[in-house]
Amino acid sequence: xxxxxxxxxxxxxxxxxxxxxxxxxxQSVSSYLAWYQQxxxxxxxxxxxxxxxxxxxIPARFSGxxxxxxxxxxxxxxxxxxxxxxxxxxxxxxPYTFGQGTKVEIK
Amino acid sequence: xxxxxxxxxxxKKPGASVKVSCKASGYPFSGYYxxxxxxxxxxxxxxxxxxNPNSGxxxxxxxxxxxxxxxxxTSTRTAYMELSSLRSDDTAMYYCARDSGSHGYGDxxxxxxxxxxxx
Numbered sequence: 001x002x003x004x005x006x007x008x009x010x011x012x013x014x015x016x017x018x019x020x021x022x023x024x025x026x027q028s029v030s031s032y033l034a035w036y037q038q039x040x041x042x043x044x045x046x047x048x049x050x051x052x053x054x055x056x057x058i059p060a061r062f063s064g065x066x067x068x069x070x071x072x073x074x075x076x077x078x079x080x081x082x083x084x085x086x087x088x089x090x091x092x093x094x095p096y097t098f099g100q101g102t103k104v105e106i107k
Numbered sequence: 108x109x110x111x112x113x114x115x116x117x118x119k120k121p122g123a124s125v126k127v128s129c130k131a132s133g134y135p136f137s138g139y140y141x142x143x144x145x146x147x148x149x150x151x152x153x154x155x156x157x158x159n160p161n162s163g164x165x166x167x168x169x170x171x172x173x174x175x176x177x178x179x180x181t182s183t184r185t186a187y188m189e190l191s192s193l194r195s196d197d198t199a200m201y202y203c204a205r206d207s208g209s210h211g212y213g214d215x216x217x218x219x220x221x222x223x224x225x226x
Contacts, residue, residue, distance in 0.1 A: 034212040036152075043202055043216035044144075044152065055214060087152055091211025095168040098152040 002026050002090050006099035012107040013078050021102045023071040023088035032092035035064055035073045038101075039084045047086075048073065078104070109133040111203055111217035118223045124191040127220045129203030136184040137161040140206035142213050143177060143188045145199040157206065158186055193224045 003026040013019045023033070031051040036044035046055040048064035051071060061076040075082055083106055088099040114128040129141060143155040156167035158177040165177045176189045186203055201220045204213025 032211060038152075043219055044204075044213070045216070046207075046212065046214050049207065049209070049212050049214075089152075089212060091209075094166065096154045096211060098154070100151045 001095060002029060002093050002097050004088055004090055004097050004099035006086075006088060006102045008102060009100070010103045010105060012105050014107045015080060016077050017107075019075040019078055019082075019104055021073040021075075021086055021104070023066075023073070023099050025069045025071075025090055027093075028068045029090040029092035031067045032090060033064075033066070033071050034089045034091065035062075036087045036089065037082075037084045038087065044087065075104075109205065109215045111205060111215055113201075113203060113217040113220045116221040116223070118225065119193050121194055121224055121226055123193050123224075124189060125193060125222050126187055126189040127201050127203075127222070129186045129188070129217050131184045131186070131205070134205070136179075137181055139208055140210060141177075141179070141186040142204045142206055143175075144202045144204060144213070146202070146219075147196070147199045150199075155188070155201075160186065190222075193222075195224050198222065198224045 005024045007022045033051045035048040038044045047058050047062050052064045063074050085101045085103045087101050110132045112130045117125050119125050137160045140157045140159050142157045145153050158165045160179045174191050179186045203217040205215045207214040
């Protein structure tokens with residue numbers, strides 16, 4: 001099973017600032033990586049798939065990059081609605097696996 | 108629009124079974140796999156498996172093998188996930204998610220069903 005490790009666990013950022021979240025895979029997942037946003041009491045929401053493609057309706061301030069074992073999600077200018085938990089997920093190998101999440105909180 | 112509507116919260120005793128439903132609308136139900144993912148309180152996300160609504164084929168994560176059964180009813184556009192021999196650590200929010208079509212990630216998610224296992 002591929003282990004996904006996200007860092008940091010918590011990221012404190014001021015509104016308008018840039019946030020960079022990291023995700024590392026225990027072995028290569030090529031570009032088969034997705035990012036989700038989850039707010040309290042809500043289901044996850046797909047942000048990015050295939051490592052860098054924004055899902056339908058996702059604002060351009062969200063961007064993803066990486067391949068192999070190292071990936072990043074960048075939020076260029078944090079808005080109030082962006083404070084949430086973010087998960088990466090690989091789908092190169094079964095079973096699909098998630099990272100443990102990064103909580104982006106208001107500084 | 109694509110919607111996945113799940114059944115309501117359940118409270119079960121240890122050793123019992125639970126069956127959660129996920130009713131799809133707004134897209135060709137048979138054309139997209141349905142995944143099941145769970146989340147224990149305050150914890151991260153855990154994949155459980157998927158079902159191909161067209162064929163009924165399933166694939167379960169090994170740790171749930173023998174306890175989980177995923178089925179579907181194409182006439183009602185509903186997917187089901189049944190988990191048996193429930194334990195307290197099965198207490199979680201259970202989500203269904205439509206596969207994007209690329210077989211690997213969920214592009215639309217149900218609202219979740221809370222299953223509480225308690226004596």
